[in-house]
Amino acid sequence: MTLRSRLLLQTCLLAMMTGTGLAPGTANAQNSAPVPLFLKQEAQQDAVTQPGNDMPANNGTTGSNPGGFGSGSTSVNSFPSDPNAVQSVTLQAIDAEAVGTLDPSQGGLGVDMWNGTTRKSAAKLVSELPATPATHTARDLQQRLLLSVAALPQDTPKVSLLEARVAKLINMGALDGAIDLVRATPQGSRGAMLAQAEVNALLIAGRIDDACATIESYSAIYDEMFWLKAAAMCALHANDPTSAAFSVDLVREMDGESDATFFGLVAAIRGGTAVDADLLTDLRPIDIALLSIAKQSIPESQLETGNAVSIIGLTNAVATPTDVRLEAAHKAENLGLISAQQLGDIYSAVNFDPADLENALDDAAEGVQARQYAKLYQAAAKSDVPAVRAEILAALFETAQIEGDFLQAARLCAPLVEEIPINGDFSWFAITALKTSIAVNSIERAASWLQVAKSSANPGNDISSRLSLLYPVLAISGLEDTGAPKPNDDAVQVNQDVMNGATTNQPRFGLGGAVTPAPTQPSQTVDLQALTDHRSRMTEWQEIQAASSDQAAARRNAELVFNLYDGFGIEVPEGAWNSLLIAPYAEERTTISSVVNHYLRVGATGNQKAKTVAMAIQAQQIATMPNADPKALADTVAALTMVGLQADAQHLAVELLLASDR
Template identity: 25%
Template sequence: MNVFPVKWLSALAALTILPMFLLVVAAAQTQLQKTEAEELPSITVGPAPASKSPTIIKAPDTAAPPQRRLGTRPKTLQLRLDPKTGQALTPQQLEDRARRRVQAPRSLRPRQSAQPATPPPPGDRATSAGNDSGKVNEATGTRGEGIQVQNLGQAKVSAIGLLNAAQGGLGQDMWAGTRLPLVMALLPRLPAAASSPAMQSLRRRLLVSTALPPADDASAADAGDQDGSALAAARIERLAAAGDSDAVARLLKFAPLTMENAVYARVQVEAELLNGNVREACRMARNFFSGDNVSGPTTDDQAIWQKVMAFCLALDGQAAQVELYEQLLYENGIDDEAYFTLLSGLSGGEVEPLDKIARTGPLHLAMLRAARRAIPADAVKGAAPAVVRAIATSPNASLSLRLEAAERAEAMGILGTEILARVYASVPFSAEQAADAIALAEQQPGPSAAAILYQVARIDDQISGRARALAAAWRNGRRSGRYMTAVRVNLSQTRTIQPDPALAWFAAPAGRALLAAGDRDAARAWLLAVIEPARG
């Protein structure tokens, strides 16, 4: 009897311990799943996959759809990538980007000068039906929202230019506050010949800057400058008078090249004559007289075209027509003795000597080249800068005349210093002249002495000899009024001489020349070379 209860007690104990063991194992597994769920957050990327079960089409239910049970949206992971590195942005970088100010889009419209808005005509006022805020303010000519309503102005040819503000121009508002009649009255007075580099730079910037045209008025419309071509022509004419052929050629490419504007045509034909393109100049003259420009009173521009046409007819051997044009010029009071002398020789008449020209022009140079005659010695006196530059490189000019013209053109800033140096180097001189170059410059200062001193400063083997030649060249420049020309043409040779206390006498003129050329460091070196030994 005692054995049976003991066996049942063992079985009951085992059955009691087994459920407790299972509960402990289940709790441990639940804790492990919870830990893994916390370490790996739920990520939902994109919509849930579609069901693979067959689609069942039902008839539309007219009844109201059942209300969906609201639930929490699944968490999504948003990745923002850096466009430069391709790496994911950190939360701190995202906050910095959110706080960053967004710049407004840049307008592509050209800037306009600040001018008072004028109310548009009543017919041009746009109104919005039934909306008072869209109506145009009668007093200010603007909409209620702040939108200005103005008539678009006509594009002006006078706005063309070569330099903007970033390139050294005077800015697009340089004519602000200046009326067009005042500009047209003052531009012809702008000096064409200026030896000051500052004046040359300011004049060029004024004439080639891209800018809005000055304020227009009724007088400009009455003068026939509605499109701004008269102002553009005045600028081009001043550039041509100053000898800036490069700027003239570039502006003429932008300007409307028509024969309606006399200034455009005259500047073009004179440029062709200076460049030796006689055939092109004659073609332009024939086109000019193909219209209605023959009859009527003879103006200065028409007289120029008549003279060019007579020259072209003389080259073609049409003596009878040349005589008619010559008679027409005489009757209209054209006083140009040199022109008529050259025209007579080209048309088969007697070749008379030509010793002087009152005012040498592009047509005179072209006629002298065609007749193979030398340019008179006084041709540079009173000549325009462009003509002076052409004489400096003309093969039918004497060497002394070329020297004089080259120095003048370089001083006016229309001839490169390297071209003047080549003209100097082409001057022949003897050994006696080289030995006595300094004495010659003292006795006969001028372009010839400057050329010899330039060559001596280049070929002398002794440093002291080169220094004496340079000092003499600068003295010669001061006497002739072309000191800056002497400084610029000899600048490279000046820099080859190193500061030396043994050349203390040369320190003052060398330092002065280097300062004039803008080389302050080199001038300071000569000063220190003299001061340091004196202190010791």
């Protein structure tokens, strides 16, 4: 007897026992979405330009399938002479694999982003993307790559790029994106993998009610063991022991008790006992749901595994001890598994004594770092006096800077910083507000805070020196004019030169010895005053670096800045590299493989946007590693700029610089 037959028998028996009729489940109304308009238009165009049609295409040639969206024959009758006659047209099949939730106006990478890439290699690129990109900028790029509406090559139609995209979204914890992508796919085009992925994403997110509704809608279609275990889980969630017993017994009959974790969790729910911790080492989405039903917490040890399922589960589960949940949420936001708003909600839910919040700046720090952040965050949020709020935020940011959490603190507290008035009364807070605004890409507010800082700088404060230390971030983010070419064709050429290994003023050698040519002048007019100011500011920055107590860190920071400048076509002042010319010259570096570097260059120069983005994400994985090769990071921002992603390149570079500022 097949599993489907057994499920039908179970349903019939239940119907007889309860006296109810059998009503087939219906799919969720959100499961079907309109086919993107560009695909419809392409299919309609192909329908009238197929070989063998009586009517040629508008250009007088026989039609073909240039976009490769569909397959199969399409026939069109000759158009009748009567313009009012009804004409029947049979459209080609639409490639459901091209579905997405982001078009270019929403941050998508464009319909032609897979240009120059085979479907098989595209699926490989997607599957090998990191589960935890090293930076939030790269994570955002990766999610946009996976969610973009795009035409696909038809070389290997049996390879499912859609399944690879959904699997990677779940792997990286982008659960809402995975669910939306599955539901944007026409119902009839989904296979078992997509259906299971939708359910798993809902379970990981803790949306058990939604998951069970989805399981019911698919129950008449698929008969794998996954669905029987899911049915048992839903029956337990609904406190329906009879249905649960049927499903659990069928699992045992069909598969034995090989799944010890599943049966251990079921026994714990039925008996109200604790689950054996040894069964909870490699948790699946259904295990997370069963633990929630059992009202038991995920082992704290799972926090160190890096398993996105466990970390999100620890963050969402009500049964998780408060301090463990705070640490899980802190880690989850850093990895991009939850948003800064979700982190703020979790921090806001912690119970603190009102007196502790009133004296947050005077009390001793909490034993758990995330708990200290939560206390300061709550104290700042509850203060309606701007000066007091700014003082509390300044303390939070100071702690975060020391702990290496500044970027997270910026994402978390940006809404609170926005409520601080931008004027001279808060000049002491201007640099912190400036850095925070840059970190969250609020450049207009950053420009206003920069103006406050500059106008308030005087010999009696340290604002001037702090601005000098921040200068490379200001330069790359566009808040200071460096005299570099703006992001147009000239900037692209500069980055093309960087990708090809060219440098400015490169000497050539002849019979008369080395000859240094005159600097290449960009086709646009250079602002000489801006260039002079840039050189002066860089001299000030280098002097501060030279006075640093940690010269090794200062040297690494200078290398990163100079390489990023090269990537953006910003001048590294003459002689700046000389300060780094210290033997030994051979160093042990963490860098990217030559094949990644090769395809990064090939993709960028060939305007293959998806391949370039995939390789850029791989290349920046070294960003947080010790002794990371800054040249690889320079190539990364240069490649992104070349394919039109200048803003993403800037965000990545700024994130790298702010993260390195300890």
